[in-house]
Amino acid sequence: MTFDTFANPWPPRENIEITSVRAITTAPEGTALVVVRIDTNVPGLYGLGCATFTQRWKAVQTLVDEHLARLLVGRYPGDITDLVRLCAFTGYWRGGPVSNNAISGVDQALWDIAGKRAGLPVHELLGGKVRAAADTYIHAAGRTADEAIEQAHGFIEEGWRHIRLQLSTPGGGGYGAPALPTVYPDAPYRNGWSARDYLRRVPELFEAARAALPRDTELLHDVHSRLTPKEAVILARSLEPYGLFFLEDVLPPEHWDRLPEVRAASPVPLAVGELTTSLTDAVRLVRDGGVDFIRSHVSDIGGLTPARKIADLAELSGVRTAWHGPGDTSPIGAAANVALDVTSVAFGIQEGHIYNEATHDVFPGTLRIESGYLTPNDAPGWGIDIDEDAAARYPAELSGHDAWAAGVRRPDGALEAP
Numbered sequence: 001m002t003f004d005t006f007a008n009p010w011p012p013r014e015n016i017e018i019t020s021v022r023a024i025t026t027a028p029e030g031t032a033l034v035v036v037r038i039d040t041n042v043p044g045l046y047g048l049g050c051a052t053f054t055q056r057w058k059a060v061q062t063l064v065d066e067h068l069a070r071l072l073v074g075r076y077p078g079d080i081t082d083l084v085r086l087c088a089f090t091g092y093w094r095g096g097p098v099s100n101n102a103i104s105g106v107d108q109a110l111w112d113i114a115g116k117r118a119g120l121p122v123h124e125l126l127g128g129k130v131r132a133a134a135d136t137y138i139h140a141a142g143r144t145a146d147e148a149i150e151q152a153h154g155f156i157e158e159g160w161r162h163i164r165l166q167l168s169t170p171g172g173g174g175y176g177a178p179a180l181p182t183v184y185p186d187a188p189y190r191n192g193w194s195a196r197d198y199l200r201r202v203p204e205l206f207e208a209a210r211a212a213l214p215r216d217t218e219l220l221h222d223v224h225s226r227l228t229p230k231e232a233v234i235l236a237r238s239l240e241p242y243g244l245f246f247l248e249d250v251l252p253p254e255h256w257d258r259l260p261e262v263r264a265a266s267p268v269p270l271a272v273g274e275l276t277t278s279l280t281d282a283v284r285l286v287r288d289g290g291v292d293f294i295r296s297h298v299s300d301i302g303g304l305t306p307a308r309k310i311a312d313l314a315e316l317s318g319v320r321t322a323w324h325g326p327g328d329t330s331p332i333g334a335a336a337n338v339a340l341d342v343t344s345v346a347f348g349i350q351e352g353h354i355y356n357e358a359t360h361d362v363f364p365g366t367l368r369i370e371s372g373y374l375t376p377n378d379a380p381g382w383g384i385d386i387d388e389d390a391a392a393r394y395p396a397e398l399s400g401h402d403a404w405a406a407g408v409r410r411p412d413g414a415l416e417a418p
């Protein structure tokens with residue numbers, strides 16, 4: 001089979017073609033980020049896309065550099081949908097976070113190029129704004145409820161209206177907060193995590209928070225997939241008095257087919273989706289009634305092109321969006337989230353992350369959250385660049401984040417789903 005197999009059956013336009021495609025890795029916050037850079041034969045015309053799968057970044061890099069680049073060099077960068085399908089279908093097996101992140105990097109880089117050619121920000125290519133900015137939520141956590149509430153107060157003073165509250169638990173399964181010291185001295189695994197203990201602690205956190213925080217502050221919580229369907233209902237019911245904005249990831253993906261029954265029994269809106277690894281997974285969550293908020297990680301479902309379809313499906317289904325946006329999203333990925341947020345009627349909330357100054361040095365133009373709002377850049381494309389010399393000062397390393405992901409065990413020693 002020769003390269004002609006991939007020939008474009010329609011002619012290229014305007015003598016523009018892709019000249020190189022490569023993955024750039026960097027870790028200005030210690031978390032590996034992957035960004036795809038696509039260059040063209042037009043001087044100065046290139047695009048950037050987020051391909052960050054931080055636990056498996058080297059696999060994504062190899063896929064971009066060794067497999068996808070050769071499919072794309074010589075092609076016209078304006079055929080975004082066709083090129084993304086070509087990248088997906090040449091792999092034959094679809095989906096999965098490695099492949100989707102690599103394809104997302106390509107997809108978002110091509111949108112960046114399209115914006116730069118048009119002289120327009122990507123959100124205008126998507127149909128333009130339906131809102132001025134995206135309201136965000138921010139993470140507050142503590143070893144005690146008081147500590148978490150104190151941090152929440154600080155964010156409220158800085159202008160945030162939505163706060164995700166997390167509490168330390170023994171064994172670290174409280175997610176987002178430091179683990180409490182060993183409490184099961186006779187257990188095989190002394191520093192274990194117990195779901196029953198967690199179910200008792202979380203309502204206490206929200207009871208204290210409701211008493212201490214302003215009434216109009218919206219509260220959120222991330223379970224991080226650690227409950228059974230019945231435990232999820234128990235938690236949702238016990239949180240009813242505190243009027244949560246949403247309760248996130250009550251079940252692991254293996255049990256998502258039980259979500260409609262949990263949702264039907266839950267007085268609290270459910271947010272799910274950061275672990276979707278295909279467009280079809282995300283479609284099922286929205287279509288089958290499993291979610292009130294769909295919160296896929298855009299690069300994990302293949303980029304902006306598929307995510308737009310989910311935003312449209314959500315709009316037609318009465319579901320809201322809450323795109324995943326933690327620190328293992330590059331600033332380019334964060335800009336893609338905001339482009340979706342401000343152009344979609346289905347927008348619910350955006351997860352916010354405060355990037356450190358090193359990240360701003362590596363990615364000039366990185367958006368800053370102001371008074372809780374993220375406002376998109378009006379520069380052409382994403383309006384965000386990469387300084388490769390700065391990126392090289394923060395080399396990505398293997399096995400930082402994956403150790404965290406598999407760090408929680410029950411007191412009997414059984415490994416807990418992250």
Ligand code: GCO
Pocket residue numbers: 054222224274324325326327328351401
């Ligand atoms: C969230 C998340 C993340 C994930 C992380 C895994 O922001 O809601 O659950 O922080 O844990 O993206 O790498």
Ligand code: MG
Pocket residue numbers: 222224248249274
């Ligand atoms: Mg989460």
